Amino acid sequence: MTTDRTDAIAREIIRQHEAGEPFRNLEGDLAPRDMAEAYAAQFRLQEIHAETGRGALGGRKIALASKVQQALCGVDHPLAGGIFxxxxHDSPATLDLAAYHGLGLEFELAVKLGADIxxxxxxxxxxxxxxxVASIHPAFEMIIDRGADYSALNGLTMAADNAWCAGIVLGPAIEGWRELDVDELSGALFWNDEPPATARVGDADPFGSLAWVASVLTGAGRALKAGEVIxxxxxxRTRAxxxxxxxxxxxxxxAEVELRIA
Incomplete structure (x- = not known):
């Protein structure tokens, strides 16, 4: 539910983005008091963006689902956010680095819902x-950390700041996924001519993560719709x-997703 405080928190975060200011934990009267208030501010931020031209949401995200990402950010629990x-973007994609303030890439399994939750x-x-779930896909997430100090992050501010989401690049559907042990699939990252980095998809517990995102949103009285991408x-680890x-x-x-940085 929007309050004067959550509206003020959302507008301050938007102001900081528009002014090109570095990420900082919110303090004083604008510091979210708990996670429920942080998500209420996030929902208000999404509403303001929808009203001012960024448009409606097309999906949701979980941040810090894996231990490697929690260790990177010093936050010991996941966070949910929205994808406009x-x-x-469909793969292959080209992104303009100058259009982002502190761009990081993350390497994920995306699901497309076949039914409402x-x-x-x-x-x-x-x-x-x-x-x-109707289909699963490899995906990049683009995050905007605004030059954040990763040694001093606050999960409440990150949640209010839409969990830093700046969009995704979605790869093709993985064929025959229902017959696969998805957790045991290997993800391989190819960065220019470097040797590939690999990780087990199940390290992020993708379907458990989907259930967790759903619980956050439905607990706040919101629904996930068929066709949304999660x-x-x-x-x-996130890489710039x-x-x-x-x-x-x-x-x-x-199944491969591809991105070039201009």
Whole structure:
């Protein structure tokens, strides 16, 4: 529910972005008092963006799903955020580095919902969440950290700041995924000509992560809709790209998402 405080928090975060200010933890009267208030501020931020041209949401994200990402950020629990539909790009994609303030890339399994998840459903476990999925895809998430000091991050401010989401690049669907042990699939990151970095997809517990995002949103009285894209957490540490980089992320043997940085 929007209050004067959550509206003020959302507008201050938007102001900081528009002014090109570095990320900083909110303090004083604008510091979220708990996670419920942080998410209420995030929802208000999304509403303001929808009203001012960024558009409606087309999906959701989980941040800090894996232990490697929690260790990087010094936050010991996941965070949920929204993905604006205007910022969902098909692979292969080219992004202009200058359009982002502190761009980082994350390497994820995305799911596309085939059925709604509503507050009436109650809590879902990983198996029930998997049953709502129509397709799964490799994906990049673009995050905006605004030059954050990773040694002093506050999860409440990050949550209010839409968990830093700046969009995704979505790869092709993984064929025959229902017959696969998705957790045991390998993700391989190819960065220019470097040797590939690999990780187990299950390190981010993708269907458990989907269930967790659903619980946050339905607990706040909101629904996830069929067709929405949910990204389920990076299993490889966030990396900052440079102009000229060519990056690919493959899940399994064939499904690959591709990005060039201009």
């Amino acid at each position: 539909a205007s910022e969902i 509503t507050p009436d459903d109650g809590p879902l476990d990983a198996a029930a969440a998997r049953g709502r 990204i389920t957490g990076s299993v490889i 790209p440079q102009a000229g980089d060519h990056v690919r992320y493959r899940i399994g043997e064939t």
